[in-house]
Amino acid sequence: MIRARENPIAIQAGVLALLMHGLFLFVLIFSFSWKHVERPAAAEVELWDSLPAPAVTPPPPAPEVKPEPPPPEVKPQPEIKPEPKPEPPPEPKAEIQVKPKPVVVKKPPKEEPKKPDPAIKKQEEEKKHKEELDKLKKAMLQDVPDQDTPPAPAVDTKAQAAKSAADAKRAEEILAASSGVINEYTAKIVAKIKSKVNRQLCGDGKPELVYSIALMPGGRLNGPPHLVKSSGLPACDEAVERAILAAQPLPLPPQTELFDQFRNLNLNFRPNEEQ
Amino acid sequence: MKSSNLNAIFSFYNCHMSRLLILLSLLLPLTAQAALDIEIVGGAAQQIPIAIVPFTQSSNPADNPTVIISADLRRSGLFRLLETGGVSPLPKEVADVKYPDWAALQAQALVIGKVEPTAGGRLKVSFRLLDVLKQGQLAALEYDITPSQLRQTSHKIADIIYQKLTGEAGVFSTRITYVIKQGNRQSLMIADADGYNPQPVLAGTEPIISPAWSPDGTKLAYVSFEKKKPVIYVQSLTSGQRVVLANYKGNNSAPAWSPDGKKLAIVLSLSGNTQIYTINADGTGLQPLTHGLTIDTEPQWSPDGKWIYFTSDRGGSPQIYRMSPAGGNVQRVTFEGSYNVSPRLSPDNKLIAFVRRGDNGKFQIATQEVASGQVQVLSDTARDESPSFAPNGRLIIYATHINNKGVLSVVSADGKVKQRFSEVGDVREPAWSPATN
Amino acid sequence: MNKKFAISIIMTMFLAACASKPIEEPKAPATDNSPPATVPTPAAPATDSSNSSSTMAADASTAPKGELSPLKDPNNILSSRSVYFDYDKDEVKSEYRALVEAHAKYLVAHPNAKLVLQGNADDRGSREYNLALGQRRSVAVRKVMNVLGASDTQIETISYGKEKPRCSEQTDDCRAKNRRVDIVYDGE
Numbered sequence: 001m002i003r004a005r006e007n008p009i010a011i012q013a014g015v016l017a018l019l020m021h022g023l024f025l026f027v028l029i030f031s032f033s034w035k036h037v038e039r040p041a042a043a044e045v046e047l048w049d050s051l052p053a054p055a056v057t058p059p060p061p062a063p064e065v066k067p068e069p070p071p072p073e074v075k076p077q078p079e080i081k082p083e084p085k086p087e088p089p090p091e092p093k094a095e096i097q098v099k100p101k102p103v104v105v106k107k108p109p110k111e112e113p114k115k116p117d118p119a120i121k122k123q124e125e126e127k128k129h130k131e132e133l134d135k136l137k138k139a140m141l142q143d144v145p146d147q148d149t150p151p152a153p154a155v156d157t158k159a160q161a162a163k164s165a166a167d168a169k170r171a172e173e174i175l176a177a178s179s180g181v182i183n184e185y186t187a188k189i190v191a192k193i194k195s196k197v198n199r200q201l202c203g204d205g206k207p208e209l210v211y212s213i214a215l216m217p218g219g220r221l222n223g224p225p226h227l228v229k230s231s232g233l234p235a236c237d238e239a240v241e242r243a244i245l246a247a248q249p250l251p252l253p254p255q256t257e258l259f260d261q262f263r264n265l266n267l268n269f270r271p272n273e274e275q
Numbered sequence: 276m277k278s279s280n281l282n283a284i285f286s287f288y289n290c291h292m293s294r295l296l297i298l299l300s301l302l303l304p305l306t307a308q309a310a311l312d313i314e315i316v317g318g319a320a321q322q323i324p325i326a327i328v329p330f331t332q333s334s335n336p337a338d339n340p341t342v343i344i345s346a347d348l349r350r351s352g353l354f355r356l357l358e359t360g361g362v363s364p365l366p367k368e369v370a371d372v373k374y375p376d377w378a379a380l381q382a383q384a385l386v387i388g389k390v391e392p393t394a395g396g397r398l399k400v401s402f403r404l405l406d407v408l409k410q411g412q413l414a415a416l417e418y419d420i421t422p423s424q425l426r427q428t429s430h431k432i433a434d435i436i437y438q439k440l441t442g443e444a445g446v447f448s449t450r451i452t453y454v455i456k457q458g459n460r461q462s463l464m465i466a467d468a469d470g471y472n473p474q475p476v477l478a479g480t481e482p483i484i485s486p487a488w489s490p491d492g493t494k495l496a497y498v499s500f501e502k503k504k505p506v507i508y509v510q511s512l513t514s515g516q517r518v519v520l521a522n523y524k525g526n527n528s529a530p531a532w533s534p535d536g537k538k539l540a541i542v543l544s545l546s547g548n549t550q551i552y553t554i555n556a557d558g559t560g561l562q563p564l565t566h567g568l569t570i571d572t573e574p575q576w577s578p579d580g581k582w583i584y585f586t587s588d589r590g591g592s593p594q595i596y597r598m599s600p601a602g603g604n605v606q607r608v609t610f611e612g613s614y615n616v617s618p619r620l621s622p623d624n625k626l627i628a629f630v631r632r633g634d635n636g637k638f639q640i641a642t643q644e645v646a647s648g649q650v651q652v653l654s655d656t657a658r659d660e661s662p663s664f665a666p667n668g669r670l671i672i673y674a675t676h677i678n679n680k681g682v683l684s685v686v687s688a689d690g691k692v693k694q695r696f697s698e699v700g701d702v703r704e705p706a707w708s709p710a711t712n
Numbered sequence: 713m714n715k716k717f718a719i720s721i722i723m724t725m726f727l728a729a730c731a732s733k734p735i736e737e738p739k740a741p742a743t744d745n746s747p748p749a750t751v752p753t754p755a756a757p758a759t760d761s762s763n764s765s766s767t768m769a770a771d772a773s774t775a776p777k778g779e780l781s782p783l784k785d786p787n788n789i790l791s792s793r794s795v796y797f798d799y800d801k802d803e804v805k806s807e808y809r810a811l812v813e814a815h816a817k818y819l820v821a822h823p824n825a826k827l828v829l830q831g832n833a834d835d836r837g838s839r840e841y842n843l844a845l846g847q848r849r850s851v852a853v854r855k856v857m858n859v860l861g862a863s864d865t866q867i868e869t870i871s872y873g874k875e876k877p878r879c880s881e882q883t884d885d886c887r888a889k890n891r892r893v894d895i896v897y898d899g900e
Binding site for chain 3: 477478
Binding site: 186189190193194195196197198199200201202204212224233234235236238239242243245246261262264265266267268269270271272273274 | 309311314315316317318319320321322323409441442625689691
């Protein structure tokens with residue numbers, strides 16, 4: 001009886017629930033800037049093993065405001081909250097959590113520089129990956145209403161656009177700085193090994209050979225070099241192997257969090273070519 | 276619907292990440308497991324740094340193989356000899372070797388050894404070649420010899436060290452021949468590849484030119500003017516006996532052995548013109564290979580026996596040509612410049628060494644790649660002659676003039692390493708022996 | 713390095729001295745001809761050398777007793793024995809035609825006389841190629857002689873290439889002296 005009575009109500013309740021969910025979802029979806037983006041077949045994500053160097057000098061925080069994503073249920077109008085400028089993009093200060101996402105409380109920016117210092121273990125790294133990914137997503141979510149919220153005042157939109165542009169620029173600078181360090185030490189490794197390669201033992205052709213090596217944090221090899229591709233000339237292979245061994249310790253950046261970039265190296269040699 | 280939400284959110288994320296992705300893509304893709312790809316093009320090192328611990332205390336090469344081995348390796352141009360004084364005590368046994376000491380000197384290889392007297396006045400010479408980088412042994416040998424064999428044994432040890440570290444055969448146990456002029460006398464000499472221990476083969480007051488080693492290294496063919504005209508002789512180095520190979524009317528010169536040692540190509544002016552013939556090693560079976568009114572001379576068999584290279588002015592100026600060993604199928608080989616003579620083939624048949632007269636009028640040793648025709652001038656002197664390859668193809672010995680006096684010079688076939696190693700008398704016409712077995 | 717050269721020099725000098733093993737070239741090849749005439753007898757009448765050679769044996773340089781062979785007479789063109797050439801050339805220049813003609817005529821007049829034309833080249837270039845260049849020059853002189861009637865049975869052409877230079881300075885003058893053909897009669 002009750003069941004019989006509940007049924008129609010259950011159905012209506014269900015529909016209402018669905019409607020509310022739908023409204024929520026509608027708001028969620030359509031209150032954000034919605035560019036019809038062609039979804040890539042696979043999401044390409046660059047994962048960072050570690051934080052960039054603290055050597056990055058953050059520019060002084062500009063008094064820009066960053067809107068927070070609306071609370072899922074009620075506020076279509078995002079509230080604007082100041083966000084500290086000098087944070088690297090993977091770790092924006094997310095103060096508002098979006099519901100479907102896991103909650104991560106962000107530490108104040110001052111603690112950011114300290115983060116890279118302690119030794120990074122693998123679990124921490126993976127956790128970091130996840131955290132960074134989330135923060136990135138949040139940054140995106142936070143960015144989104146900046147530009148496209150229809151009811152936002154024009155001034156606000158401009159400010160918000162400017163802010164996200166500045167954020168992106170900051171991200172670029174920090175990325176550039178750490179990639180600069182990596183490039184610098186890659187070049188040093190190349191120079192040191194190259195200075196020991198004796199190409200007189202590599203004949204007259206254009207041999208190519210590849211060694212893979214594993215490094216320890218001091219720059220010494222962890223195990224012997226592994227010949228992935230031979231030049232075809234044993235004396236050339238051996239000469240290049242000697243060059244690798246003699247170049248130890250290989251120069252590595254002082255920022256230990258960057259070590260993982262250099263832990264495994266694929267060395268591609270073309271000893272008879274001029275650079 | 277939730278998954279579609281997630282997809283939507285990911286889409287937003289991607290759309291804004293695109294800017295960052297461009298930047299991030301400048302970085303090498305990284306995970307804890309992926310390897311950093313590094314390109315290393317070219318190589319700056321010229322020499323293998325090696326340390327040779329003295330085998331004995333003597334500085335006399337007659338007693339101390341180290342002196343001879345060091346000189347051989349240094350002369351090859353492929354090794355940098357390191358001072359061993361910084362390590363104390365110097366190891367005599369493998370067990371005494373502390374690899375970090377040697378790595379600190381930048382050594383990549385280390386040689387230790389001993390000379391010990393044994394019964395009957397004989398000597399035991401032993402050595403080990405060690406890899407400092409991998410901390411292992413590459414070679415270890417010992418020899419039971421008489422003291423008079425010490426120099427020869429030292430050269431053998433140098434050959435082994437060279438071969439282990441470069442992959443190429445060493446030539447320290449080979450010999451050279453050359454003609455030395457002193458006053459009005461000329462002598463045909465044979466010496467060790469380092470110039471030591473010269474022995475005369477022929478001596479007199481008339482010129483001697485064009486010595487040529489038989490492929491088995493037991494005979495020399497040469498041209499002597501002792502009969503007041505050029506005549507070709509073949510002399511056995513083991514017995515000292517010689518025979519006249521060719522004394523036809525006019526000139527007999529430029530003997531060149533076939534790779535199997537059974538024939539020689541020679542040059543006669545029998546017909547009135549200077550032309551190339553072949554003849555059996557016993558002097559029978561004379562056959563003309565070239566004909567005509569032009570000069571054809573300086574025949575040289577390629578080591579694979581497929582061609583006879585020669586000098587000819589049939590094109591109007593002296594250039595290098597080649598023909599089949601039976602005499603047909605003549606092809607021109609050199610096209611740069613107006614004077615290219617004296618062809619010699621490298622043991623691998625890939626390179627021709629020759630003498631060219633440059634635009635500056637200088638006669639210089641050059642090489643030309645058989646396949647590509649590319650020419651490289653190897654010397655910077657002005658009156659070069661008579662290039663001859665070492666049996667491993669890496670070095671070329673030739674004659675040149677310094678202060679109007681003939682000297683011998685050695686250059687690596689790629690032109691990178693030069694060494695002048697003879698200033699004794701007026702020397703000319705060098706030829707490098709075949710490999711010693 | 714230098715020490716080794718010094719040792720090498722010393723060793724070579726010692727070895728060159730003791731030629732026990734090496735083959736010693738025969739000394740200046742002994743000829744079976746009678747000794748050449750030497751002292752001129754000014755007062756002696758000049759005997760026609762062509763008469764004497766018709767009765768004598770092979771040696772053309774032998775004069776009748778007391779007479780100077782025209783081949784050695786400094787006043788006779790036949791005592792000039794060298795024809796000089798331009799660089800890289802083997803043409804007999806007109807200034808030497810008279811000389812070549814004189815020797816050709818001598819051969820015609822003395823059928824038993826024989827000579828060798830020794831070609832030479834200057835020091836530039838490879839020894840074997842210069843041997844061939846010298847040969848070209850001696851052949852050129854022979855051809856002129858042939859035209860003038862001299863028979864090839866009386867002429868041998870050989871070359872010394874650059875092995876018998878008269879001088880060794882690196883000057884054009886010196887080189888010009890080395891680009892030559894020398895006429896040498898049998899027995900000289």
